[in-house]
Amino acid sequence: MAGYSIALYPGDGIGIDVTIEAVRVMAQAARLGGFTLDFTEFPWGHRYWREAGQVAPDDFLEQLRGYDAIFLGAVGDPTHVPDHLTLVPLIRMRQSFEQYACVRPATLLPGVVSPLADATVDLVVVRENSEGEYVNVGGFSRQGQPDEMAIQTAVHTRKGITRILRYAYQLARQRRGKLTMATKSNALTYGMVLWDTILDALAPEYPDVATEKVHIDALTMRFVRDPAQLDVVVGSNLFGDILSDLAGAITGSIGLAPSANINPERTFPSLFEPVHGSAPDIAGQGIANPIGAIRSAAMLLDFLGEAKAALAIERAVVAVLQDGQCRTPDLGGRATTIEVGSEIAARIDVEIGEACCS
Numbered sequence: 410m411a412g413y414s415i416a417l418y419p420g421d422g423i424g425i426d427v428t429i430e431a432v433r434v435m436a437q438a439a440r441l442g443g444f445t446l447d448f449t450e451f452p453w454g455h456r457y458w459r460e461a462g463q464v465a466p467d468d469f470l471e472q473l474r475g476y477d478a479i480f481l482g483a484v485g486d487p488t489h490v491p492d493h494l495t496l497v498p499l500i501r502m503r504q505s506f507e508q509y510a511c512v513r514p515a516t517l518l519p520g521v522v523s524p525l526a527d528a529t530v531d532l533v534v535v536r537e538n539s540e541g542e543y544v545n546v547g548g549f550s551r552q553g554q555p556d557e558m559a560i561q562t563a564v565h566t567r568k569g570i571t572r573i574l575r576y577a578y579q580l581a582r583q584r585r586g587k588l589t590m591a592t593k594s595n596a597l598t599y600g601m602v603l604w605d606t607i608l609d610a611l612a613p614e615y616p617d618v619a620t621e622k623v624h625i626d627a628l629t630m631r632f633v634r635d636p637a638q639l640d641v642v643v644g645s646n647l648f649g650d651i652l653s654d655l656a657g658a659i660t661g662s663i664g665l666a667p668s669a670n671i672n673p674e675r676t677f678p679s680l681f682e683p684v685h686g687s688a689p690d691i692a693g694q695g696i697a698n699p700i701g702a703i704r705s706a707a708m709l710l711d712f713l714g715e716a717k718a719a720l721a722i723e724r725a726v727v728a729v730l731q732d733g734q735c736r737t738p739d740l741g742g743r744a745t746t747i748e749v750g751s752e753i754a755a756r757i758d759v760e761i762g763e764a765c766c767s
Contacts, residue, residue, distance in 0.1 A: 412445040413713050416476040416678070421454040421495070422687030423746075424482025426695070427702035430750025431480060434722055435706045437754040442718035449476070453498065455486040464490060465498040470505050473678060478709050481682035482702065486689050500545075503538045506677035508670035509569065510576045511536035511649060512708075513684060515656030515666060520730040521740065523661055529637040530660050533580060536649025537573040538670055540564050541600075543646045565600040565645065570607045576673060577643035578615045584640055588615075590622040591644030591652065604645070629655060657684050657701075662739045664698030667705040669712065681709040695745040698737040700726055703753055725756035 415435075419428040432448060439446045451472070453465040464484075466472070473479055479502070484495050502508065517523050517530040546562040574590070581588045590608050594601035605622060612620040623631065625648050631639065632655050642652060657663035666684035683701030691697060704726060711719035729735055735752045736742025744752075 410444060411715075412447065413477040414447045414449070414475070415709070416473050416479045417448050417450040417482075418453060418479060418498075419450065419482040420484040420687060421456075421486040422483060422689035422692040423685075423697035424454075424484065424687050426482075426692065426697045426746050427683060427699040428480065428482035430699035430746060430753075431482075431702040431706040433750050434703045434725075434754045434757065435710065437757050438710060438715075438718040438722055441758055442715060442721070444715060444718070454484055454495065455489045458490050464495055469498055470501065473502070474506075476678045477713060479678050479680040480706065480709060481680055483683065483685060483687040485687040488689065500543055502680055503670055504540075504544075506680070507539065507672045507674065508677070508680055509537065509539040509573060510669075510671040510673055511538035511653075512580070512669045512671055513649075513653040513656065513666065514708075515653070515660050517660045518665065518730050519727055520733055521661035521665065523659055525633065525636070525659050528659060530656070532636060532639040532656065533584070533641050534649055534653040534656055535573065535577040535580060535641060535643040536653060537569060537643075537645050538649075539646075540566060540569045541646030563597075563600050563645070563647075565603050567603065567607065570604055571611070574608060574611055574643060576671075577641050578611065578618055581618045581641040582615070586617060587619045587640035588621070589628065589639055589642045590620075591625045591628050591642065591648040592622045593625050593648075595624065600645075625651075628652070632656065632659060653684055662698060664701050664737065664739050665704070666701045667708055668701075669705065669708045671712070679709075679712055681705040681712075695747060696738050697746045698739050699746050699750045700730075700753075703750065721757050721760040722753070724760040725753045728756050728760065729753050 419425040458464055485492055513534040515532050542563040544564040547560040550558040577588055592601045592604055594605045657666035663685045668682050668684045670680040672679050683705050685701055707719040707722035729752050735744045735749055737744055
C-alpha cells in the first residue's frame with residue numbers, strides 16, 4: 410500500500426477552517442483509494458508570532474524538506490502581523506524549493522453562475538513563481554521624510570523565463586493547444602522584452618501550439634469579455650497573481666479556485682493551496698467556502714500519482730455544486746464550511762468507484 414507524508418500549514422484566518430475540510434476529504438479519498446496519508450500540522454503564522462515573535466521558526470525549511478507534499482490553508486492577519494512579514498515563509502518555500510510553476514486552473518463548474526453573462530471559462534493560469542516582482546531586491550531611502558524613496562526591482566532571468574514557458578507549452582499540449590503570454594514590453598522595456606524574446610525563440614519548437622503574446626491590460630479585458638478564447642495563460646509572478654485572482658472571480662467565487670506550486674523536477678516538496686486569502690474577518694464563523702482548498706487537495710493527490718482519488722474528489726465537488734442544496738454564502742447558500750466539506754467527503758465513496766472504472 411502506497412503511503413505519503415503531508416505537511417499541513419493551515420496558517421491564519423479561514424486557512425485553519427478550510428484545511429480541516431481538505432484533510433477530511435483527502436483522508437476519505439485515501440481510505441477508499443487504498444493508500445495512506447500521514448499528516449503533520451505546523452501551527453505557524455500569527456499564532457506562532459504571538460509566542461515566538463516570528464511567523465515560523467528559523468529552520469522551517471529543513472522541517473518541511475522531507476515531506477512528499479505541503480498543504481497550505483492561507484496566510485495573513487494584518488491586525489497582528491504586517492502582510493509583508495506573513496508572506497516571507499511562503500515566498501521562501503516557493504523560491505528555496507524551486508516551486509517555480511504556480512498552476513491555477515479556472516473552470517466555471519456546473520451549477521455555478523458566473524458574474525459574466527453566458528460565460529464559458531476553462532483555462533489555466535501558469536505563474537512564474539520563483540523570481541520576477543516578488544524577489545526581495547530594493548529598499549527605502551530617507552524613510553519618514555517628505556522626499557522618501559522606495560525602489561522595488563523585478564528580477565527576470567533567461568533560466569527562469571525559459572523553464573516556465575516550457576512548462577506552460579507542455580501543459581498547453583495536454584489541453585487545447587493554445588498558449589497566451591502576458592507581457593507589457595511597450596512600457597517595461599527590459600524585463601518584458603526578455604520575456605518576448607524568449608517566447609519568440611521557443612515558439613518554433615512547439616508548432617502544434619498556437620502562440621500569442623498580449624499586453625497585460627488588454628489581456629485582463631479579454632478575461633472579462635471573452636474568456637472562452639483562452640486556454641493556457643502564462644505570465645510573470647505579479648501578472649500571474651493578478652490574472653489568477655481575476656479568473657477566480659469570473660468563475661463564480663474565488664473560494665472555488667485551487668492552486669499548486671510545483672517543483673517539476675520533484676527534488677523538493679511541492680506546495681498546494683487555495684487561491685483565496687485568509688479573510689480573518691470571517692475566520693471561525695463557519696461560512697468560508699472550503700472548495701478551493703478541497704480542489705487544491707485533489708491537485709496534491711494527482712501530483713503524488715493518485716489520479717483516481719483526485720478525479721473522485723473533483724467529481725464529488727461537481728455533484729455537490731450541481732445538487733445546489735449545500736452551498737456556502739459566497740455561492741448564495743446557507744451551508745457551513747463543515748457541512749460542505751462533510752457532504753463532499755460523503756460523495757467520494759460513489760465517485761471513486763466511477764473514477765476507477767473510467
